[in-house]
Amino acid sequence: xxxxxxxxxxxxxxxxxxxxxxxxxxxxxxxxCIKIEQAPIGDVIRWLGTSMAxxxxxxxxxxxxxxxxxxxxxxxxxxxxxxxxxxxxxxxxQNFRPGVAERLGVAFEDIRxxxxxxxxxxxxxxGPDGPYSQRRVYDTVIQGQSGLAASQTxxxxxxxxxxxxxxxxxxxxxxxxxxxxxxxxxxxxxxGGQHLELSMLDACIAFMFxxxxxxxxxxxxDHSGPQAVAAYNTPFAFRxxxxxxxxxxxxxxHGLARAMGVxxxxxxxxxxxxxxxxxxxxxxxxxxxxxxARQLTAAEAEVRLEHNGVPFGIVRHVDEVAHDPQxxxxxxxxxxxxxxxGRIRHHxxxxxxxxxxxxxxxxxxxxxxxxxxxxxxxTGRGDQIKRLRSAGVIR
Numbered sequence: 001x002x003x004x005x006x007x008x009x010x011x012x013x014x015x016x017x018x019x020x021x022x023x024x025x026x027x028x029x030x031x032x033c034i035k036i037e038q039a040p041i042g043d044v045i046r047w048l049g050t051s052m053a054x055x056x057x058x059x060x061x062x063x064x065x066x067x068x069x070x071x072x073x074x075x076x077x078x079x080x081x082x083x084x085x086x087x088x089x090x091x092x093x094q095n096f097r098p099g100v101a102e103r104l105g106v107a108f109e110d111i112r113x114x115x116x117x118x119x120x121x122x123x124x125x126x127g128p129d130g131p132y133s134q135r136r137v138y139d140t141v142i143q144g145q146s147g148l149a150a151s152q153t154x155x156x157x158x159x160x161x162x163x164x165x166x167x168x169x170x171x172x173x174x175x176x177x178x179x180x181x182x183x184x185x186x187x188x189x190x191x192g193g194q195h196l197e198l199s200m201l202d203a204c205i206a207f208m209f210x211x212x213x214x215x216x217x218x219x220x221x222d223h224s225g226p227q228a229v230a231a232y233n234t235p236f237a238f239r240x241x242x243x244x245x246x247x248x249x250x251x252x253x254h255g256l257a258r259a260m261g262v263x264x265x266x267x268x269x270x271x272x273x274x275x276x277x278x279x280x281x282x283x284x285x286x287x288x289x290x291x292x293a294r295q296l297t298a299a300e301a302e303v304r305l306e307h308n309g310v311p312f313g314i315v316r317h318v319d320e321v322a323h324d325p326q327x328x329x330x331x332x333x334x335x336x337x338x339x340x341x342g343r344i345r346h347h348x349x350x351x352x353x354x355x356x357x358x359x360x361x362x363x364x365x366x367x368x369x370x371x372x373x374x375x376x377x378x379t380g381r382g383d384q385i386k387r388l389r390s391a392g393v394i395r
Contacts, residue, residue: 002030002358002359002361003028003029003030003031003349003353003356003357003358003359004029004030004353004355004356004358005026005029005030005031005181005184006030006031006356007030008026008030008031008032008090008091008184009031009032009033009034009088009089009090009091010023010026010027010031010032010033010034010089010090010091010092010093011033011034011036011082011085011086011089011091011092011093012033012034012035012036012066012092012093013036013092013093013094013095013096013106014093014094014095014123015037015043015044015045015095016043016044016045016095016138016169017045017058017062017139017166017169017170017173018095018123018169018172018173018176018200019093019094019095019121019123019173019176020035020043020045020059020062020063020173021061021062021169021170021173021174021177022093022121022123022172022173022174022176022177022180023035023066023091023093023177024061024062024063024064024065024066025173025174025177025349026091026177026180026181027064027065027066028064028065028348028349028358028360029349029351029353029358030356030358031091032067032361033065033066033067034066034067034069034085034371034375035063035066035067035068035069035366036069036071036073036082037068037069037070037071037368037369038070038071038072038073039070039072039392039395041054041368042054042068042070042368042369043059043063045058045059045062046059046368052340052341052342053340053341053367054340054367054368055338055340055341055365055367059365060338060341060344060346060364060365061346061347061365062173062365063365063366064346064360064362064363064364064365065360065361065362065363065364065365066365066366067366067370067371067374067375068366068367068368068369068370068371068372069081069369069371069372069375069376069394070368070369070372070394070395071372071393071394072392072393072394072395073104073105073106074104075391075392075393077388077391077393078393078394079104079105079106081376081379081381081393081394082106083114084379084380085375085379086111086114086115086118087114087115089115089118090117090118090119090184090187091118091119091120091121091180091184092106092111092115092118092119092120092121093120093121093123093176093180094106094121094122094123095123095124096124097124097125097133097134097136097137098124098127098128098129098133098134099134101122108120108122108195112193112195115193116192116193117187117192117193118193119180119183119184119187119193119194119196120193120194120195120196121176121179121180121196121198122195122196122197122198123172123176123198123199123200124137124197124198124199124200125137125141125142125199125200125201126145126199126200126201127197127199127201127202128197128199132145132201137200139166139167139168139169139200140162140168142168142200142201142204143162143163143167143168143204144160144162145201146168146201146204146205146208147205147208147212147213148163148167148168148204148207148208148212149161149162149163151208151212151213151227151228151231153231154226154231154232154233154234155232167204168200168203168204169200171200171203171204171207172198172199172200172203172204175198175203175206175207176196176198176203179196179198180196183196211228211229211230212227212228212229212230212231213227213228214226214227214228214229215227233246235315236290236293236301236312237290237293237294238293238294238296238297238298238300238301239294239295239296239297239298240297240298241297241298241314241315242298242314242315243298243301243302243305243312243313243314243315244312244313244315245305245310245311245312246311246312247310247311248272249272250270250271250272251309252309252310252311253269253272253275255308255309255310256289256305256308256310257285257289258308259301259304259305259307259308259310260288260289260292260293260304261292262285262288262289262292264285266281268281269281269282269285298314302314322345331348332347332348332350333345333346333347333348334346334348334363336363336364338364338365339364339367340367341364341365344363344364346363348360369394369395372389372394372395373385373394376388376394
């Protein structure tokens with residue numbers, strides 16, 4: 001079955017990761033998407049990271065199941081083709097810098113004139129206005145500006161660090177996907193289409209402020225501790241590996257003590273409130289736990305932690321994840337042969353929709369302009385394809 005968003009049609013002018021991943025998740029849930037690309041190289045992420053024949057790993061994940069048309073929007077006929085596609089669409093997505101959509105003739109008012117009930121997602125780096133709005137933006141820019149890089153500090157460590165993923169792109173994509181779905185629901189309930197404005201900066205500050213900006217939320221509280229709840233979290237080291245451990249409640253704390261052979265009978269360690277009131281004793285306890293952990297193998301620690309009900313995760317290398325027993329049990333990954341990129345392993349949509357199961361109509365991401373002729377013909381121009389190609393309107 002095609003999924004809960006079956007019948008929703010998207011026209012996507014976005015590039016890189018924020019917009020394409022947002023629409024890609026909607027496609028994973030059953031929507032149809034026409035990806036508008038520009039000659040000569042198309043979406044830049046086709047060529048970033050591990051890439052074969054213009055399909056990178058990142059491009060595959062964000063664009064699987066879409067159809068690609070290379071369309072020159074600077075030409076009148078190219079814009080006319082886009083207009084015809086918009087007339088049948090439910091969602092329109094772009095992530096141009098402010099002012100570019102207006103110059104191209106694809107701003108919200110232009111698109112709404114063609115499709116009054118369109119859900120128009122307008123994604124920017126810093127927002128439509130303000131002192132930074134015209135700056136070029138990529139993920140690392142927002143990691144710095146949002147506070148995320150500065151929040152990756154801890155004890156005796158005040159140097160900002162970048163998260164080694166395009167986390168701001170992904171956070172913005174997930175936020176945009178949810179917002180688009182909410183707007184589609186509002187339209188279904190009779191509110192009509194609407195203009196959605198979302199900046200990467202706003203999405204990532206909202207993401208960070210949940211748990212990593214305590215002093216900026218509780219303004220009159222005790223600010224002697226760290227801004228982030230997880231500021232002091234570091235993996236446990238064993239003789240041959242690592243694990244992440246979390247023991248926020250009392251049962252788990254004392255379970256960790258039993259697992260690592262450390263005495264926790266001191267009344268000052270009995271409850272979380274006791275431990276907060278006696279930070280030196282609590283710190284010494286954790287130091288002893290970590291010292292004992294270094295004497296164990298990861299396999300030995302896993303048995304002890306599980307037996308004592310301690311929440312933990314063995315640190316897996318990326319190349320181990322797909323083969324983890326729980327991941328295998330979840331049937332998260334499948335493999336297929338891409339027509340140009342070779343053998344692909346990718347994850348299914350992480351949510352299982354039991355009432356409206358979502359299955360890939362097409363698992364492969366498109367090659368550049370793979371569907372230009374097909375999509376153009378659907379606008380009633382099947383007899384003009386040769387001329388349009390010759391003129392560079394499509395490729």
